[in-house]
Amino acid sequence: MGTFVELYDGIMELLVVLFSTWALAPWVRGVLGGLVIGAVFGGALVMVYLERKFLGDIQSRIGPNRVGGRFGVLQLIADAIKLFTKEDIIPAKADKWLFIGAPIVALTSGFLMVAVIPFDLLVINGKEYAVAVSRMDISILYLEAVSGLAIFAIFMAGWGSGSKYSLLAGFRNVAKMIGYEVPLGISIISVAVMAHSLDIVEIVQAQSTLWYIIAQPLGFVVFFIALLADVGRIPFDQTEAEEELVAGWATEYSGMRWGLAFFAEYLHAVVGAFIITLIFLGGWNGLPLIGNLNIPGIFWLIAKTIMVIMLFIWVRGALPRYRIDQVIDIGWKVLIPLALLNLLWSTIIGLIWA
Amino acid sequence: MIDLQIIPFAIISIIMIGSSIMVVKSKEVVHSAFHCVIAMMSAAGFYVLLSAQFVAVVQILVYVGAIGVMILFAVMLTTREQEVES
Numbered sequence: 001m002g003t004f005v006e007l008y009d010g011i012m013e014l015l016v017v018l019f020s021t022w023a024l025a026p027w028v029r030g031v032l033g034g035l036v037i038g039a040v041f042g043g044a045l046v047m048v049y050l051e052r053k054f055l056g057d058i059q060s061r062i063g064p065n066r067v068g069g070r071f072g073v074l075q076l077i078a079d080a081i082k083l084f085t086k087e088d089i090i091p092a093k094a095d096k097w098l099f100i101g102a103p104i105v106a107l108t109s110g111f112l113m114v115a116v117i118p119f120d121l122l123v124i125n126g127k128e129y130a131v132a133v134s135r136m137d138i139s140i141l142y143l144e145a146v147s148g149l150a151i152f153a154i155f156m157a158g159w160g161s162g163s164k165y166s167l168l169a170g171f172r173n174v175a176k177m178i179g180y181e182v183p184l185g186i187s188i189i190s191v192a193v194m195a196h197s198l199d200i201v202e203i204v205q206a207q208s209t210l211w212y213i214i215a216q217p218l219g220f221v222v223f224f225i226a227l228l229a230d231v232g233r234i235p236f237d238q239t240e241a242e243e244e245l246v247a248g249w250a251t252e253y254s255g256m257r258w259g260l261a262f263f264a265e266y267l268h269a270v271v272g273a274f275i276i277t278l279i280f281l282g283g284w285n286g287l288p289l290i291g292n293l294n295i296p297g298i299f300w301l302i303a304k305t306i307m308v309i310m311l312f313i314w315v316r317g318a319l320p321r322y323r324i325d326q327v328i329d330i331g332w333k334v335l336i337p338l339a340l341l342n343l344l345w346s347t348i349i350g351l352i353w354a
Numbered sequence: 355m356i357d358l359q360i361i362p363f364a365i366i367s368i369i370m371i372g373s374s375i376m377v378v379k380s381k382e383v384v385h386s387a388f389h390c391v392i393a394m395m396s397a398a399g400f401y402v403l404l405s406a407q408f409v410a411v412v413q414i415l416v417y418v419g420a421i422g423v424m425i426l427f428a429v430m431l432t433t434r435e436q437e438v439e440s
Contacts, residue, residue: 095382095384098384098388136407137407137408138407138408138411141408141411141412141415142411144415144419145411145412145414145415145418145419146414148414148415148418148419148423149414149418149419151419151423152388152391152422152423152426155426156388159384170430171430174423174426174427174430175427177423178423178424178427181419181420
């Protein structure tokens with residue numbers, strides 16, 4: 001184990017030296033940023049596979065088991081080939097630009113969110129380096145702002161498809177989002193109040209003694225539910241309810257356009273899992289009492305994120321879908337008061353601590 | 355020597371003016387709403403150029419995330435003329 005940690009530290013130190021001395025540092029940073037974004041992209045692919053396999057287990061099925069050996073590892077590649085070779089259909093009644101733009105906006109919003117996610121904090125020669133594409137003072141606010149752009153993607157898809165089902169899904173999405181962005185924002189505020197910072201790196205550093213899931217469990221519950229609604233996963237996926245709206249906003253999409261829109265949703269879910277891990281589950285810190293056991297922080301972060309993703313899948317397998325009016329009710333009448341209560345609680349606790 | 359910042363400034367200005375004109379010119383109300391959102395986002399771009407990141411992010415959060423969505427919500431609750439005729 002020791003040599004492994006040394007290897008990791010050595011690689012990171014080399015990178016830092018490269019950054020600080022090489023004249024082309026911005027370009028190197030750009031390439032590495034691309035790599036990080038590619039890694040999260042790959043993470044979303046892993047999530048699709050995990051979801052199929054784990055959901056299969058929950059529902060007493062086998063899941064993918066034909067392509068790529070017994071565990072169906074290559075099923076996704078087969079699906080991608082299928083999607084790429086399908087005909088690209090744009091309905092005659094569609095609003096062409098909105099229809100084409102929707103998957104692009106969805107993916108852009110997902111990738112913009114990846115840019116500020118920090119993966120680790122390294123202290124080399126007494127200086128701190130955050131392992132992130134870009135470190136901002138207000139990164140958590142930026143995440144909240146950029147994730148809001150995904151609403152437009154779904155509305156564009158819903159309106160642009162020129163189909164009644166898609167339109168209904170777009171309406172539902174906007175109605176749902178107005179209710180759920182508020183508790184999401186308030187629980188982020190309560191975390192920021194407790195950490196005295198809007199920078200995710202500092203929020204994670206503030207959790208080195210106590211995770212915020214212990215300090216404000218109510219905030220975690222509210223944030224988790226609001227995030228599920230935000231990324232549109234199952235108890236809150238009224239925008240693509242199969243039984244009611246065929247496939248919701250994705251009804252008219254086919255081929256790779258559908259693939260990209262679908263994939264953007266998984267990207268949002270993965271980024272959401274990262275955010276939960278970072279602001280409530282201690283990020284790259286180890287377990288509260290045990291410490292980090294000499295394992296590099298990035299592995300803790302990824303392990304916790306995978307746990308959160310499994311929780312998403314578990315929730316999807318275990319719960320039925322709510323009706324749209326129930327969803328709006330939960331958002332306005334339950335989550336927002338609870339979020340405000342949690343804000344009060346975290347302010348008091350934060351003051352006592354400080 | 356010309357400040358290189360003029361290039362992103364010019365690009366954002368063109369996008370902003372163009373989309374602002376389209377807000378007025380569009381036949382479809384929804385297109386106006388989306389162009390309005392684009393104009394608001396280019397305002398955020400100006401703030402970034404002025405290195406006021408916080409204002410830029412709040413611009414996106416409030417104007418794009420909240421007001422833009424509200425405009426869309428209002429648009430979707432109004433009936434279009436074509437639908438009334440048919």
